[in-house]
Amino acid sequence: MKRLSKVPDSCLLSFALIGSMIVILTVLALLTITLRQITDLPYFISVATESKVVDAILLTMVAGLNAVLLLLIFGIPLAYILARTEFRGKGVVESIVDIPVMLPHTIAGIMVYILFMRRGIIGEPFSQIGIIFEGAYPGIVAAMFFVSSPYFVNAVRDGFEKVPVHLENAARTLGASRFQAFRLVVLPLSLRHIFSGSILAWGRGIGEFAAIIMIAYYPMVISTLIYYKFTTAGLRESTAVAFAMILVCLVVFAILRGLMKRVGKYDDRV
């Protein structure tokens, strides 16, 4: 279709101008950091290759992935129940699922701490089999799991809801048990939602700071390390660490977004 005028109307124009503020804010911050590091490249490289920094970045990424794996196990069944069943008190359950989104992160931290500390309801039995959360890797994963669970569950639930019930019913009458219908029809058609829910949850998990330092200040995740550097060594060093993490995140999420285009290419057609 040929347009007579290439000038967008005044509404779109003003919306674009106002809305660009958000984009500009992020771009400005990234540019400032990037410029500073590029002008002082040898220093950046020396900080970024410190074993402490590399360890913290790896720890953050792996703990985040670990939390996502646990969410896949516990979150998918919950998302299916919420998507496909009606029961008394469903609204309450939905609100409970969303609570971690609403809470200030320090409060989430306290909640995680009192559950997973050595004397906590969950921490105690685990400590008896040798799994300690306080000041340890499992504590980081627990905090990440808690704060990222709503993002995962809601994204996956949306995916399940988009698969027509009729498809599942048709599979049932063709001889599939409910689980077979889930595995062969619902799951493959929601792959993209599960994948994007996982990315969301991972992003949310690796970004967590407040909840993590309460249960596990050590070993240091990247946020803890940046804050520690900021308060002890100053802005120059903490910015260099931050830039290292920014680069890693950008690369990883670019790869994941690229992968997502290949995942579950059919579910748009459902």
Next chain:
Amino acid sequence: MIEFDNVSVTLGVFRLNELSIRIKKGDYYFIIGPSGAGKTIILEAIAGLHHPDSGRVLIDGEDVSGIPPEKRKIALVYQDYSLFPHMSVGENVAFGLKLQKMPKAEIAKRVDAVLSRFGIAHLKDRAPYTMSGGEQQRVALARALVTEPDILLLDEPLSAMDQVNRDKFVADLRAIHKENDLTIVHVTHSREEALSLATRVAVIIDGTLEQEGERDEVFRKPPNRRVGRFVGIENVFDGTVSGTGAGGSVIMVGGCNIRTADVIPDGCRVCVFIRAADVSVRRAGMTADDEYNCFPAKIEKITPRESYYLLGISCGISLYALATEQEIKEKGLVLGQAVSVSFNPSAVHVTADDCLSPSLSPSF
């Protein structure tokens, strides 16, 4: 045999009220009713996808409430075809057979056989969403039948098709019913589908079973005005029985005395049903073969329909009749023309509304 024994289901605003029907083995059973009457739920109750709030569903005399859908040997084809979009046509059809853990070679053989049976062998590797509605419907039917179910449930299978495809598909369904000795339950709002395929018909309006019986009985002898309107009887009148004898009754409708073969007690208030197809229109003055129910009339309206014309005729009462284009030309029927209409007393179906109190004579 499928039996509904006082089955009630509530789902949102829809409610099925104590439905009791029996569907015999080998029936091509139609459940018809206005759109949105929740007919799909009846099918889902047979398939075990919905559990009744009360009452029982029995298959071959056995209460099936504890049997999950996958063990009922029932196939269900939805209006939207419900093909699995992440599988090719061949994989869709093979789905049920794979679940039965059938050997691969046997699966391939059966899939090919059923695809050729429906003339869609060339579509085997296509993705469902690249095909037309008619093709998707064939795949859905092939997928349902390849598992050799005892009962086939069809939910408005023809509603999304154009007329040409629909006629082909009706022929297919008729053949499938004969070939496989299947019990088919078909829900629709379309009377035409029921007329061309059904052996028995149930009419459900607002969640209540209004009538159940042989196809012709349902379409010719509705039990009340609601069903009469729904099954498409064009002429429905209120009247009063003014005389009755062994051979039938005479009913006063407006200014006309209409004779019916039904015997109704004198004085009853009744509802009279006459199908437009049973009303014949002749040039004025030409005598009819039958001596009863012949009235002088005038043509007031000529409305073209898909393949015929609907004539609005006034003979004291407003009556509808059908005519082909050929008839209209031959008889020279035009608006305002005087004609004579007639219909056989056996074509006049009557239901009694109120027989307890004799109708009052008009007061002034």
